[in-house]
Amino acid sequence: MKKITSSGRNVEEAIEKALAQLNVSKEQVEITVIEEGKRGFLGIFGGKQAIVEVSIDPIKQAETFLQNVVANMGVDVKIERRIEQDHVQFLFSGTDVSLLIGKRGQTLNALQFLTQVVLNRYTDRPIHVVLDAGDYRKRREETLTRLARNLAKKAIQSGEDISLEPMVSWERKIVHSALAGHEQVRTFSVGVEPNRYVVISPIR
Structure with a gap:
């Protein structure tokens, strides 16, 4: 939960300043009034500024982002x-789930990247995001594990990378x-993202 403290001549001004800093609407945040503020004598002397604390839930923002994307795509x-400690999963299910996966998970991976960007914007601590659709991640993991073991055998037989x-x-x-x-092969990554x-x- 990201929190900022803001002040102004009155509570509404303090809130407006906080919302401008976070670039969100009033409906997206929780507001705590710390100091109501007080006008001074003749509006000048002895006044106190209003102080508010505005907090925003980064995971809620990420979920709202996904809901908007799904709605704009028109998928069912x-x-x-x-949520588990510093990890959050968003799981998609439904008749149109394949549309969110895309070819070899490209759509799902792109959406996961964008969701992580949105979440990072509203938090000061690392929270890792994973998106899954119809158990695609699990099935992909099983496929890649089989592929890796089969290609390891070929590499051993051919003696080539x-x-x-x-x-x-x-x-x-x-x-x-x-x-x-594995005792007969090693793996390493090459290239640039x-x-x-x-x-x-x-x-x-």
């Missing part, structure tokens, strides 16, 4: 939120993890 899905297609970081991590304890890829190399 539901969003479930799961095998390069995989470019992948996002979490997919590369799956491949590295799948072969982390978004074209970074994994190489499976036989230990010679």
Whole structure:
């Protein structure tokens, strides 16, 4: 929860200043009035400024962002939120869930990146976001694990390095993890995002 303290000649002015700093509407925040403010004698002497504390829930903002995206896309899905310490998952389900996945998860990955950007904007502490749709992440992990093990066998048989297609970081991590304890091959990543890829190399 991100909080800022703002002051003004009155409560409304203090709130307006806080909203301007956060670039959000009044409906998106929680407001606590710390000091009501007080006009001084003749409106000049002995006055006190109003002070308010405005807080905003970054996870709620991320969820609102996703709801707006889904609505604009016109897809029929539901969003479930799961929070565990500094990790938050948004799970999509429904008849149009495949439209949010896209080819090889490209749409889902792009949406996850944008959601992380939105969340980071409203928090000072690291919170990791994961988006999933119809258990796509789990199925993709199983596919990549099988692929990694099969390509490891080919690399051993041929004695040559095998390069995989470019992948996002979490997919590369799956491949590295799948072969982390392998005694006959090693893995490393090559290239620059978004074209970074994994190489499976036989230990010679």
